[in-house]
Amino acid sequence: MERADLERLVGLARNPAAPEAVLLRILNGAEGRLRSSVFERAEVPDAVCDAAASHPDREVRGYLAAGAGASGAQRARLAGDPDPWVRRLVAAGPEVHGRWRRADPLPDEVCARLARDGDRGVRARLGMFAPVPDEVGALLLADPEAEVRASALYHWRGAPDAMVRPLLDDPDPAVRRAAGHVTGVVPGSAAEILEQVAAADSGWERRETAAGAVLTDRLAERLYATGDEDVRQGLAANPGLPDRLVRALASDTSPAVRLAVSLRPELTEEQRTAIDHHVGPDDILRPPPWVMRSLDDPVLMRACAESAHLGMRRFAAYSPHLPGDLVARLAADDDFVVRMLLCENHPEAPGELLLETLLASPFITRFDQLDRPRFPRVGLARFADSPDPGARLLVARDPEAPAELIEQLSHDPSAGVRGVMARDARLPVARLLELLHEPETAEAAAEGPALPLAAMESVLAAVGIP
DSSP, X not given: OOHHHHHHHHHHHHOTTOOHHHHHHHHHHSOGGGGGGGGGSSOOOHHHHHHHHTOSOHHHHHHHHTOXXXXXXXXXXXXXXXXXXXXHHHHHOOOXXXXXXXXOOOOHHHHHHHTTOSOHHHHHHTTSSSOOOHHHHHHHHTOSSHHHHHHHHHHOTTOOHHHHGGGGGOSSHHHHHHHHHHHSOBOSOHHXXXXXXXXXXXXXXXXXXXXXBOOOHHHHHHHHTTOOHHHHHHHHHOTTOOHHHHHHHTTOSOHHHHHHHHTOTTOOHHHHHHSOOOOOTTOOOOOOHHHHTTTTOHHHHHHHHTOSOHHXXXXXXXXXXXXHHHHHHHHTOSOHHHHHHHHHHOXXXXXXXXXHHXXXXXXXXXXXXXXXTTSXXXXXXXXXXXXXXXXXXXXXXXXXXXXXXXXXXXXXXXXXXHHHHHTOTXXXXXXXXXXXXXXXXXHHHHTOTTOOHHHHHHHHHHTTOO
């Protein structure tokens, strides 16, 4: 069996026009993981889910449990599966890539049931990829098993601070570390903190430990006295740093240390400006916990968005709660990273900005915004002659692009562009069948909704599916 035959089968399983009977034949006749492709389509027919839910092979049931195309209600059929491995997959949910794509959540009552499952692995995976109700998250944080509590800390991003803080004193070290990860606090006595810094294998570990330690004046002085640049950079970001050391680090010889000081939340605009700092276009600034916990604070986010400090404006762009005037302000920011972060995080990012950012972005995530409702569609045909293949493939998203243009781009030198055109219903069938037999576009062409039933039968026959 040739590789192209298998690729065509995968494409056929995802074809939105594939009849239910064809999907059932793939589910029952394909080998191994090829069957999972049936659950990666945009929608999975109920009859296919029924067949998978009652299938004697747990692998098949697992494909439904973790299927990105299956709805929460469809996956919930396996919440009572006798095999805990299957229930763990149901609890975790499908891993759906893309910031604006989320797995369809399980029904609330099913989440509550899984939160009380007798298998701790099920409880530990609940909410891993699909959100759960807050009351279920609270149950998991109070679970008697440390593995479950630690997992819930990592996966429940909206956990109230009042529920997380007590777990910094949890009897289990893994839970304490997880609570520290969420809060930015590194648990431990002064002696333990100093020991961690001394034993750290990397500058990152030293920075994180110094940034998250609960500081006394004496501990702060001892950490500062190490003379280690990474430790000083971490101290500069620690919210409990004494004022004397804040002033000392504001004139530190290290640019990284001075930058960290300039991003402290209590500073005024005048104080930030007085610190010699620099943020370059390629510098990566990860928002500290105080920012991530305050993205819905309108006063703080306004101060960040209106700041002359580029780093503060980048922090503001992480907030999905900014009002319209601040969205407009950041959309016009001179810094590309600010504009890109706004696109990645705010549901009301302007459509033209989404397009502009995609065209300018050098990152692999440039296409993550394509399915956003605000992403423009009409007029994209103007990119047919662009030197950028990423721009040319946008033509297929233009509802007014003529079939002749789709056919023209199906001959594009870029296999990626040809593949996108193959999936377009406007592509003439004769050209679609040609692409079906080209190795670089075989899988994409098998997904084409214009694919004739006779061609679908040929794909099945080539892999021996009756």
